[in-house]
Amino acid sequence: MILTPAGAWRAVGNMRSRVLEGPLADLRRMPRTAFDTGPGDAGDHGVGRAHGLARAGSVSTYRYAVHPTARLRGSPVVLVSPLGACGVAFDLRRGNSLVEHLVGEGRPVYQVDDEDLVGHGASISPGPADLERWVDEILPHVVRTVSDAHQGAPVHLVGWSIGGLHAVLTAAGHADLPLASVTAIAAPFTLDEVPPVVGARPLAIAAGGPVLATLQTLLALMPLPRLLRALGLGSLDELLTAPLTMIARLDDREFLAQLEAVDDLRALIGDQARFIGTYFRAMVAPEDLEAGRVPVGRRVVDLSDLRRPVLLVAGETDRVVPPRAVRTGTRRLTGADTRLTTAPGGHLGVLVGRAAKNTTWARMCAFFDRHDAPVTVEGSTPTSRRVLRPAQARPRAAVEPLRPTRPPVESDPEDGATAEAPPPRAPARRSSRLPAPKRASRSPRRN
Numbered sequence: 494m495i496l497t498p499a500g501a502w503r504a505v506g507n508m509r510s511r512v513l514e515g516p517l518a519d520l521r522r523m524p525r526t527a528f529d530t531g532p533g534d535a536g537d538h539g540v541g542r543a544h545g546l547a548r549a550g551s552v553s554t555y556r557y558a559v560h561p562t563a564r565l566r567g568s569p570v571v572l573v574s575p576l577g578a579c580g581v582a583f584d585l586r587r588g589n590s591l592v593e594h595l596v597g598e599g600r601p602v603y604q605v606d607d608e609d610l611v612g613h614g615a616s617i618s619p620g621p622a623d624l625e626r627w628v629d630e631i632l633p634h635v636v637r638t639v640s641d642a643h644q645g646a647p648v649h650l651v652g653w654s655i656g657g658l659h660a661v662l663t664a665a666g667h668a669d670l671p672l673a674s675v676t677a678i679a680a681p682f683t684l685d686e687v688p689p690v691v692g693a694r695p696l697a698i699a700a701g702g703p704v705l706a707t708l709q710t711l712l713a714l715m716p717l718p719r720l721l722r723a724l725g726l727g728s729l730d731e732l733l734t735a736p737l738t739m740i741a742r743l744d745d746r747e748f749l750a751q752l753e754a755v756d757d758l759r760a761l762i763g764d765q766a767r768f769i770g771t772y773f774r775a776m777v778a779p780e781d782l783e784a785g786r787v788p789v790g791r792r793v794v795d796l797s798d799l800r801r802p803v804l805l806v807a808g809e810t811d812r813v814v815p816p817r818a819v820r821t822g823t824r825r826l827t828g829a830d831t832r833l834t835t836a837p838g839g840h841l842g843v844l845v846g847r848a849a850k851n852t853t854w855a856r857m858c859a860f861f862d863r864h865d866a867p868v869t870v871e872g873s874t875p876t877s878r879r880v881l882r883p884a885q886a887r888p889r890a891a892v893e894p895l896r897p898t899r900p901p902v903e904s905d906p907e908d909g910a911t912a913e914a915p916p917p918r919a920p921a922r923r924s925s926r927l928p929a930p931k932r933a934s935r936s937p938r939r940n
Contacts, residue, residue: 518750519587520757523596528556528603529638554635555580555604557592563599567865568673569639570595570649572604573632573656576619576772580606581761582653585845586754594854600861603639605631605656624659624776625790632663633670640671646866647673651857653844654679654814655772661826665799666789674864675799675829676857678806679840681818682796682825684779689770691813751847758841769813769840785825796825803831804860806853808843832860 559565572583572592583604584592595602636648650672652660657680664675681687759766781787785796803826807819816835823831836853838846843853 516750516753517746518753518757520754521587522581523584523590523592524558525555525604526558527553528642529554529635552631553606554638555606557596557602557604559601560596560599563597565601566599567861568646568649569601569603569643570651570861571635571639572602573650573652573660574604574606575653575655575769576623576765580604581758582841582845585758586750589751589754589845589847589850591845591849591854594850595858598858601643603635605635619772619775621776621788624662627659628662628666628789628794632659633667636663636670636672645671647671649674649676649861649864651676652678652680654769654840655776656680658773658777661796661799661803661822662787662789662794664801664803665796666792666794668798668800672801673866674802674804674860676804676806676860677819677822678844678853679808679811679814679819680805680822681773681782681814682785682822683783683818684770684773684777685783686815686818687770687773687813689768689774691767691769747847755841796822797827799826799829801829802860802864803829804857805831805833806843806857807833807835808838808840809835810838811840811843813840 554571572580574580574582580592584590587593592602592604632650636650639648640646648671650660650664652658652675657677660675661677661680664670664672777787787794787796803822805819805822807816808814809816820833823833834853834856836843836856837848838844838853843849
């Protein structure tokens with residue numbers, strides 16, 4: 494590690510702030526309120542209980558508070574998180590939060606959150622029944638509820654990872670949903686290149702780069718990990734990833750804050766991040782997804798039936814869902830106006846990496862602007878495309894200049910001849926000058 498004098502001074506300042514002031518990352522969540530708890534029977538408080546993966550909790554929908562200086566515009570956005578990852582990924586930290594970015598632009602933002610499985614040590618064992626609940630019950634209910642809250646306006650549906658696949662299948666299986674567009678971030682359309690279990694090297698590349706990944710791979714060949722597990726000292730990843738990466742980038746305050754936020758997210762998710770490929774295969778058979786016809790309950794959803802605009806986003810260095818697995822979606826979604834973009838980052842970095850604001854988020858917001866519902870005017874319906882046009886000014890008729898008219902001819906009563914009246918005199922022009930004041934007489938008055 495080579496630091497310049499300026500870098501060393503910044504590193505000392507970062508270490509001092511970390512020790513004396515606490516974490517460098519601002520992990521406060523954006524303010525939100527419970528909007529709906531999903532379809533189902535009424536619970537203790539008279540609200541519906543969701544039929545999601547949560548056997549003992551709920552899959553809830555939250556609405557984020559409107560930014561005080563932003564002006565509301567555009568169609569509402571619904572964020573769909575993957576299984577067990579909750580909404581922390583969309584709201585990673587202040588200064589690098591997708592939710593904060595969308596709210597700052599004035600968009601109404603909602604989020605579907607399976608909060609009960611996060612941070613409580615619960616294990617996930619998804620299956621086809623869970624896919625049916627998300628595709629046929631949870632997401633259709635959320636989309637219709639949010640649309641009704643905005644006078645029937647269509648909704649932008651955004652999903653990440655497994656949430657992206659759920660969003661696409663929901664839009665393809667329910668043509669009547671009020672959807673403006675569908676965005677799938679790091680969602681596969683073929684499972685051939687998606688590993689069932691993610692190893693230590695891909696996770697290390699996402700956290701600290703290829704050098705750290707090589708070091709972890711070499712150390713993994715030794716009996717040290719077994720010894721650590723036997724002593725109950727934690728895993729090798731936990732002992733090496735954060736310290737070595739922080740030492741290499743001590744002068745970069747933003748990187749250290751990002752690393753703290755990612756570590757906080759990993760602590761919430763636990764080991765579930767390693768089994769994303771297994772979860773995909775448990776819900777969808779690889780051959781069905783390859784053919785573009787996925788069984789959902791008692792019916793088959795054909796991806797070619799999707800008729801809404803679709804944006805597919807792939808991470809350039811994603812080892813969990815490689816770009817080729819995302820690119821296959823352009824061949825499956827034949828009935829939709831599909832756009833594909835590739836952005837820097839891995840499976841998490843493409844969504845909330847430090848470069849995502851100028852890549853993934855910017856392209857997604859431009860996609861929203863292109864497919865926003867038209868602004869309604871008085872006397873029109875929310876789905877009409879009536880546009881106010883400026884009134885066309887009619888050309889004025891040419892007006893001839895006024896000509897002085899000659900006075901009528903007068904007759905002389907004496908000789909009977911006619912004589913032309915003299916032209917009228919122009920009225921005397923008044924002077925705009927004020928009259929001069931009278932001068933006072935200097936001679937004394939006489940009595």
